[in-house]
Amino acid sequence: MTTETITRHGIAAHATEVTVIAGDTAALEAARCFADSIAGSAADRDRERALPHEEIEAFARTGLWGITVPRSHGGAAVSHVTLAEVLAVVSEADPAIGQIPQNHYCLVDAVRLIGNDAQQALFFREALAGRRFGNAVSETGTANSKTMHTRLVRSGGAWRLNGRKAYSTGALFAHWVPVAAVDDEGHQWLAYVPRNSPGLQVIDDWDGFGQRTTASGTVLLDDVHVDALHVLPRDRLFSPPTIHGPFAQLLHAAIDLGIARAALRDLRFWLRNKARPWADSGAVHASEDPLTLNKVGALIVRLHAAEGLLTRAGQALDAARDAPAGEAAAVSAASIAVAEAKIMTTELALDASTTLIEFGGSQSTLRSYALDRHWRNARTHTVHDPVRWKYNVVGAHWLNGTEPARHASV
Known part of the structure; x- marks a missing residue:
């Protein structure tokens, strides 16, 4: 069994060895080996809706969750061709497990695009250490899929989050739960919230007939404190144009x-x-x-x-x-x-x-x-x-x- 420590950012960290992948060839080899290890039990997980906690831990130890970190911060910065094939290989074995890091990679990419130097240093280090970023972006009951009601308000030198999120793939298995929210002026933000933060609740209520073990359930946020270092300007993700x-x-x-x-x-x-x-x-x-x-x-x-x-x-x-x-x-x-x-x-x-x-x-x-x-x-x-x-x-x-x-x- 792995032990846990609490980092200075308040997040539970598994004290296990995580491989740091050096390049594209190593990433593809690691993906194929991991896929082989999970393929035989995929049907049973689907049939029983057995959430893949151990499999996700093993996935993280491969180092594949850190392969998009820029070389300037110690990562492999693999090509997008390689990254797509890594996910395709894992998804052929079990697409529910393949989907779980999809949001993680997107949220690492967000740090690359809109994070400041201190934020990049923190979150890239976390990704290389096998820490997982979940997802709390989407909402239900809104006018369309791009509308948000979740609110982020300033509180002294920090922020407070309140809201309800749906389809939160990866949040149940995550160390960080990045939350999309708007402030009182309508600006969008991404708040990277430690998974064990008071007021943050991840509910396993995903009831889809497929991708059954992604745990794409609900995230509740009740007056959650967020450090200013962990808040990124989501408005800048698409303007000027980015990938x-x-x-x-x-x-x-x-x-x-x-x-x-x-x-x-x-x-x-x-x-x-x-x-x-x-x-x-x-x-x-x-x-x-x-x-x-x-x-x-x-x-x-x-x-x-x-x-x-x-x-x-x-x-x-x-x-x-x-x-x-x-x-x-x-x-x-x-x-x-x-x-x-x-x-x-x-x-x-x-x-x-x-x-x-x-x-x-x-x-x-x-x-x-x-x-x-x-x-x-x-x-x-x-x-x-x-x-x-x-x-x-x-x-x-x-x-x-x-x-x-x-x-x-x-």
Whole structure:
């Protein structure tokens, strides 16, 4: 069992050794090793809704949670291509576990973009030490998904937080819970709150039919004290233009790619070993059914297209990250490239997971095989940002030169 100490910032820190990953190759190798260690128990976790506390601790010890920290602060600053593949590899093994660090990486990126020197020194050090940043950004019951009621008010030399958050993926497993809030003048802020702060309550009430073990539940904030050092100006995340929005979307696309790969992996096994051919096909084995071969061929072409678009999107993000600050053209190019990848990975994950059940036949619906989890995971995760709007963004940009919107969903 690990022991815990309390740091000077009031956060519980596990006294375990965390690897510091040196570069892209090491990151990919660590992701594959970790994925191998969790893949065999993924169906059981989904079936029993067994929250992956031990798995997340092991994940953090790999050092993968610190791979986006800039080299200037001791991190690997891996390419976006590598980061996307890391999440896709882990998500193929268990997409619920793959989704949990998605917000963490976004919140490390926020520190890079809008944190001052002292904030970067603190939070980058925390990330390299395996400390996890959760998420308390979204709210329900508002006019739309971008509206917030959570309030941050000044209190002497510090701040006070009050509000209610939903879909707080990662917060239950986190050391820090970054909270999006507005002040009395309407300015947006990100308050990085230690998980054990008085007045902060994380409730495990996530009841989604897919991604069941992400613990994407509710966060309550009742007059929570926040140190001034832990408050960042969220308004500056998107103006001037930054890659924060397409960065977040790239990671969502990577998770969907992982789900698609998992469904296709099981489809291949099922067609070779379990499924029967349709009687009219004349085939002896399901893997020889001509209509099956046609559909499988189409899915594999789309898989390779999705992988290529995700790589292209990662390269566009690398170029935009290295461009001069506020370079709108590079950010727009990255946003469009990521939107195209997100369209492909979303539709592939849904189609592959549906085809698995369709071609698997009646046996494939049995709960003992848990094949339905791929579709449930895909359908749950892909409602995060509607693909119908991404088609609109891509078309408007190509046809009319319209710039993409600037927020975390583009």
